[in-house]
Amino acid sequence: MKQYDVVIAGGAMAGATLALALSRMSSGALSVAVVEPFETDHQSHPGFDSRSIALSYGTIEVLKQFKLWSDIQPVATAIEHIHVSDRSHAGMTDIRTNDLSVSALGYVVELADIGRIYAEQLQKADNVTFYCPDSVAEINQQLDTTQIKLSSGHELQAKLLVAADGAVSTCCQQIGLELNEHDFEQVAVIANIVSSEPHAGRAFERFTQHGPVALLPMSENRLSLVWCLPPESAQTVMEMDDGAFLHQLQEEFGWRLGKLEKVGSRASYPLLLRYREQNIAHRFAIVGNAAQTLHPIAGQGFNLGIRDVASLAEEIMVHSNDIGSYASLMSYKKRRQGDRKATIELTSSLVHLFSNDWLATRIGRNLGLFAMDNLPAFKAPLLRRTLGIVER
Template identity: 65%
Template sequence: MKQFDVVIAGGAMAGMTLALALNQSSHGRLSIAVVEPYQTNHQAHPGFDSRSIALSYGTVNILKQLSLWNEIQDVATPIHHIHVSDRSHLGMTDISSDEVATDALGYVVELADVGRIYDELVAQCGNITLFCPQSVNQVTRHIDRVTISLESGEVIQGKLLVAADGAISTCCQQIGLTMSEHDFFQVAVIANVSIDQAHNHRAFERFTDQGPIALLPMSDQRMSLVWCLRPAQAERVLQLEDNAFIDELQQAFGWRLGRFTQVGVRASYPLLLRYREQNVSHRFAIVGNAAQTLHPIAGQGFNLGIRDVVSLAEEVSQSLTDPGSYTVLRRFKQRREEDRRSTIELTSSLVHLFSNDYLSLQIGRNVGLAMMDNIAVLKQPLLQRTLGLVVR
C-alpha cells in the first residue's frame, strides 16, 4: 500500500495548484498524491477545457509567491480597464489600472494553457505522484491516516485527504458532508468571440434583465464570453446559427467593442450556488468548487478557491510531520470563514440586484453605479474585491 503525506482528489485547477503549492511551501519534503479521473489531454479534460478565467491582481500575487506566475504569464492577457454598466440605463462605473497604480487589474488565461503548464511542472516534481485516470471509490478514516480505495482496486493512504473534485464531490459524499444549493434560474452560455476593433485590454460586465454579460480580453483580438440567460432563452440561443447568435449578442451587449465578427464553439452550464459550510472534518479538507461553487458574476469563484488553496498550503507547511492534524485543520477552517461568507454573500446579492427589471431596483442600482463612479470612498469596496485584496 503506497503511503503519502497528502492525497488530493481532483487534478484540475484547484487540485493541481494545491499540489504545486504544497510542494513549494514544504520545499519538496511532503509526498503528495493527486487522483484524477480524466487523462491530461486538455481538449477533453473538463477542468482544462476551452473556457477562460480571470485571475485577480491578488491571485496573481499568490501565484508569484508560489513561483507559478512566470510560466503562466506568457499565456496571460492583462486587463487594464473594467467597464460595468446596466443595459438601457445610465448607471455605469469604470475601473482602470491607472487609478490603483498597478500594471493590470487582473489577467485572463485559457484553462487549456494552464493545464499544459501544470502538467510540465508536476512532471518535474519527484515527490508528486499522479494517479490518472483514476477516481476515488471509498474513503475510510482512521485516527492517524486516511485509506483511499481507487476504482482500479488500488489502495493508497495519506495523513490528509483534500477534496478538490468539483461541486458534486465524491469524497464529500463519502464523508457525509452536506451541501446547500440555491438555483439562480440562469444558464451561462460560454464561447470565444472575435471583434473588428482592438479590445485594448478592456473587460466588460453588462447587466441585463436576463442576467449579466461578461466579456474578457484574450489574445488575437478575441473576447471570452459568459452570457447569463434564463434557461429557455439559453436553450434557444444555443441552437442559433452563428450569424444569428452574433446578431442577438450584439443587440444585448451593444457596440462598445465594435462589431462581433465570429463566434467559436458554444457550451453552457446551469448557474447554481453550491456551498458546504463545513470545509474540514477529521483528516479531511475541501478546496475550490468542492467547497463552494459561485455564480460567475464579478468573477469571484476561482479567485476565492485559490485563496482556499494557498491558505491550506500555508497551514500544512507549519506542521509537515502531520499535515492532517486537528490543529492544522482548525486553523485552516477559522481563517477561511470570513472570506468565504463575504464573497458568497456579495455574489448572490449582485445576482438578485441586477438580474431583474423591477423599477425600484433599477433606480437604486443605477444611482449606486453613478455614485461609485464619482465618489472614491464608495468605489473602494468594489475595488478591493475586484483586485482580490482581501484578508485570508
C-alpha cells in the same frame, strides 16, 4: 499500502495548484499524491476545457508566491480596464489600473493552456505521484491517518486527504459533508468572440434585464464571452446560426467594441450556487469548487478557490510536523470563514440585483453604479474584494 503526507482528490485547477504549491513550498520534502479520473489531454478534460477564466490581482500574487506565475504569464492577457454598465440606463462605472497603482487588474487565461502548463510542471515534481485515470472509491478515517482505496484497487494512506474533486464532490459525499444548493434559474452561454475594434485590454460587464453579459480580453484580439440568460432564452440563442447569435448579442451588449464579427463554438451550463458550510472533517479538507461553486458574475469563483488553496498550503507547512491535525484544520477553517461568507454573499446579491428589470432594483443598481464611479469611499471596499485583495 502506499504512504503519503497529502493525497489530493482532483487534479484540475485547485488540486494541481495545491500539489505544485506544496511541492515548491516544501522543496520536495512532502510526499503528495494526486488522484484524477480524467486523462490530462486537455481536450476532453472537464477541468481544462475551452473556457477562459479571469485571474484577479490577488490570485496573481498567490501564483507568484508559489513560483507558478512565470510559466503562466506568457499565455495570459492583461486586463487594464474594466467597464461596468446597465443596459438602456445611465448607471456605469470604470475601473482602471491607476485606481490601485497596478500594472494590471488581472489576467485572462485559457484553461487548456493552464492544463498543459500544470501537466508539464507536475511531471517535473519528483515528490508528486499522479494516479490517472483513477478515482477515490472508499475513505476510511483513522486516528492519525486516512486510508483511501482507489477504483483501480490501489490503496493509499495519508495524513491528510484534500477534496478538490469539483462541485459534486464524491469525497465530500462519502465523508457526509452536506451540500447546499440554490438555483439562479440562469444558464451561462460561453464562446469566443471577435469584434471589429481591438479590445485594448478592456473587460466589460453589461447588466441586462435577463442577466449579465461579460466579455474578457484574450490573445489575438479575441474576447471570452459569458452570457447569462434564463434557460429558455439560452436554448434559443444556442440554436441560432452565427449571424443571428451575433445580432442578438450586439443588441444586448451594444457597440463599445464596434461590430461583433465572429463567434467560435458555443457551450452552455446551468448556474447554481453550491456550497458546504463545513470545509473540514477529521484529517480531511476541501478546496475550490468542492467547497463552493459560485455564479460567474464578477468572476469570483476560481479566485476564491485559489485563496482556499493558498491558506491550506500555508497551514500544512506551519503544521508540517503533524499534517492534518485538528489544530491545523481548525486554523484553516477559521481563516476561510470570513472570506467565503463575504464573497458568496456578494456574488449572490449581485445576481439578484442585476438580473431583473424591476423599477426599484433598476433605480437602486444605477444609484449604486453612480456612487461607485463618484465616491471613492464606496468604491474602494468592493474594488478590493473584486480584485482579490482581501485577508485570507
